[in-house]
Amino acid sequence: MVYISACMLFDGLVLLEIPVSxxxxxxxxxxxxxxxxxxxxxxxxxxxxxxxxxxSQMDFDQQ
Structure with missing residues (x-):
């Protein structure tokens, strides 16, 4: 959750300063x-x- 929040802040706030500036x-x-x-x-x-x-190593066919 922290990773996604950090990405959203970077994409939404930091990068948006480019067209503004x-x-x-x-x-x-x-x-x-x-x-x-x-x-x-x-x-x-x-x-x-x-x-x-x-x-790949997990067995999903257990009975």
């Missing part, structure tokens, strides 16, 4: 979208790496 131009919003996509992909990859559970 650059004057809300088309270039600023374009840069924001590109960085947001890169950040979300990185965050997703890290989430899958850190919280991956290997279930």
């Amino acid at each position: 650059m004057g809300r131009t088309l270039a600023a919003w374009s840069l924001y979208v590109v960085l947001l996509v890169v950040a979300i992909k990185l965050q997703r990859d890290l989430y899958e790496k850190w919280f991956d559970v290997d279930i």
Whole structure:
């Protein structure tokens, strides 16, 4: 839960400062979208790496 909250704060508050500080131009919003996509992909990859559970050795056919 902390990881997701930190990602939301970073994506919503920190990255949003880019178009605000650059004057809300088309270039600023374009840069924001590109960085947001890169950040979300990185965050997703890290989430899958850190919280991956290997279930290949589990036996689900127990009686």
